[in-house]
Ligand SMILES: O=C(O)CCC(=O)C(=O)O
């Protein structure tokens with residue numbers, strides 16, 4: 001607990017590693033992949049796609065959510081005392097699940113040519129707008145460039161305070177270098193919220209320099225989260241991370257869990273997140289978080305930083 005809280009304070013992240021029961025995790029994974037055809041049939045045809053007005057509303061919500069059918073099977077994760085103790089310390093006993101969802105890393109082999117062409121080099125390849133509507137209760141990615149999870153939560157979008165949001169990520173199966181593992185940049189939370197795409201310069205190997213718009217910068221290292229079923233990571237909403245696309249030629253895909261947790265509005269006590277945030281020198285409640293989308297929510301920038309590293 002002490003180490004974990006210190007890591008969150010100093011690194012903006014804590015990697016628990018493979019702490020959850022592997023058999024139960026595997027059983028949950030098996031049930032999840034049996035509940036849907038995970039293949040190219042998830043995608044709309046081109047005419048249907050083009051008939052859409054915009055790229056909004058293509059993500060799961062708390063109510064429209066693939067995970068809701070697995071409520072019971074998720075309890076061993078959501079009630080794990082090693083996780084709940086840390087979360088209670090950081091966000092208070094009455095912390096809220098802002099949203100939980102399954103995230104799928106999509107292999108190229110699933111993609112129709114017309115979609116592959118449209119998303120070539122796009123830095124947030126959230127495939128939601130290309131997925132048939134009934135299946136948008138999962139988030140599907142073909143990699144996402146280095147970002148902060150505050151990206152989806154500019155000030156005023158929700159009643160909760162987004163500066164308290166933390167992401168908990170759970171692997172359900174073996175995630176190797178080829179399975180689109182998370183790349184995390186510990187310590188990057190210190191500059192607070194900065195505009196996406198971020199100012200990152202690749203140095204050598206896994207080393208990068210990250211800067212904000214005020215002239216502050218820091219050196220950081222890309223830590224790949226490689227691990228098996230039941231592997232858990234937790235990070236602050238300003239900690240940079242991203243994924244490269246699945247690198248299998250086959251139809252192998254990644255399926256993981258992602259929880260966004262936050263402090264409740266009723267909780268007026270000082271908790272761990274206030275300590276973490278008080279050490280951050282930048283913005284915590286940005287009005288604007290990104291500049292990559294046009295007014296229809298369509299990606300208008302090409303070029304991807306994480307694939308250069
Ligand atoms: O699973 C991925 O490819 C990216 C996940 C992520 O960073 C997110 O959902 O915020």
Ligand SMILES: [Fe+2]
Pocket residue numbers: 147148149241
């Ligand atoms: Fe993220």
